[in-house]
Amino acid sequence: MADIESSVDLGVIGVGSLAEAIITGLCEEHGTAPSILLSPRSRSRSRAIASRYPSVRVAEDNQSVVHQSNVILLTMRPQDAAAALRDIVFSPGQAVISAMAGVPVARLCELAAPSSRLARVIPLPAVASRQGLTAIYPAGHEAQALFDRLGSTITVEDEEALEALSASTATIAAHFAYLATVSRWLTAQGIRKADAARYVAATFASLAETLSTPPADLMTLAEAYATTGGINEQFYTSLRNAGVFQAVERSLDQIAARLLRQQP
Numbered sequence: 001m002a003d004i005e006s007s008v009d010l011g012v013i014g015v016g017s018l019a020e021a022i023i024t025g026l027c028e029e030h031g032t033a034p035s036i037l038l039s040p041r042s043r044s045r046s047r048a049i050a051s052r053y054p055s056v057r058v059a060e061d062n063q064s065v066v067h068q069s070n071v072i073l074l075t076m077r078p079q080d081a082a083a084a085l086r087d088i089v090f091s092p093g094q095a096v097i098s099a100m101a102g103v104p105v106a107r108l109c110e111l112a113a114p115s116s117r118l119a120r121v122i123p124l125p126a127v128a129s130r131q132g133l134t135a136i137y138p139a140g141h142e143a144q145a146l147f148d149r150l151g152s153t154i155t156v157e158d159e160e161a162l163e164a165l166s167a168s169t170a171t172i173a174a175h176f177a178y179l180a181t182v183s184r185w186l187t188a189q190g191i192r193k194a195d196a197a198r199y200v201a202a203t204f205a206s207l208a209e210t211l212s213t214p215p216a217d218l219m220t221l222a223e224a225y226a227t228t229g230g231i232n233e234q235f236y237t238s239l240r241n242a243g244v245f246q247a248v249e250r251s252l253d254q255i256a257a258r259l260l261r262q263q264p
């Protein structure tokens with residue numbers, strides 16, 4: 001990386017909500033915050049972040065971000081990648097980390113040529129409070145040390161595994177819609193709307209704590225609650241017989257296929 005001009009720890013291109021969560025996690029960590037250089041695009045957000053943290057600056061342009069930074073984080077939307085990186089020159093061996101969903105390493109190699117030191121990550125918004133579990137491909141990249149600071153990391157053997165983890169995050173909206181359905185049903189039974197929401201939220205928030213140290217097989221949790229002859233077993237069986245869980249698997253297959261097809 002001899003031709004990198006000066007050594008800012010991290011350069012960020014694509015200063016949106018994910019980038020802000022990552023920078024917040026890094027800069028609010030106890031200890032020394034890394035030096036960070038931001039793309040000037042999304043000016044008001046970049047400036048606001050830089051005014052909050054002394055180790056963060058806004059660059060003149062995207063090329064300056066790449067030229068001055070040891071590690072580059074790409075957090076723009078996949079469809080903006082080609083335009084954002086078209087005229088940008090990277091250094092051979094420069095570490096580049098992409099959070100862009102569905103952009104394979106082979107495509108990143110073209111976008112960030114001549115660097116071939118590329119990694120893909122799937123950060124969760126919880127990186128802002130350093131509680132994110134970030135999926136990374138491949139192992140042994142600078143991305144691992146960076147995201148270990150923001151919680152913990154999980155590395156996978158190949159890109160298909162990374163796409164599968166990415167696909168699994170598509171289930172979040174449906175999860176909340178399920179809780180909303182339970183809450184709506186309670187309201188239909190005469191419970192005040194706010195109380196129904198509070199009750200459902202409290203029930204599932206307390207259950208979420210069980211997941212902080214999950215068993216190797218999550219099905220054991222389902223079995224623990226499905227007391228033989230009880231109402232949990234009846235409800236679970238009813239959904240299973242209706243094909244709900246098969247629909248979940250089928251829909252995940254469709255999401256994974258879509259992610260593998262997408263190439264900006």
Ligand SMILES: NC(=O)c1ccc[n+]([C@@H]2O[C@H](COP(=O)([O-])OP(=O)(O)OC[C@H]3O[C@@H](n4cnc5c(N)ncnc54)[C@H](OP(=O)(O)O)[C@@H]3O)[C@@H](O)[C@H]2O)c1
Pocket residue numbers: 013014015016017018019039041042062075076077078080083084085099100101122123124125
């Ligand atoms: N949000 C999450 O929790 C999450 C989790 C995992 C992965 N991701 C991935 O992370 C990426 C960003 O997601 P996001 O939610 O943070 O999106 P976002 O809020 O829309 O941020 C994307 C940013 O990229 C900027 N941008 C677009 N073109 C650019 C260019 N030529 N140069 C520099 N910056 C440019 C956008 O600026 P303008 O607004 O001015 O266009 C915007 O500020 C996506 O690829 C997504 O797949 C997100």
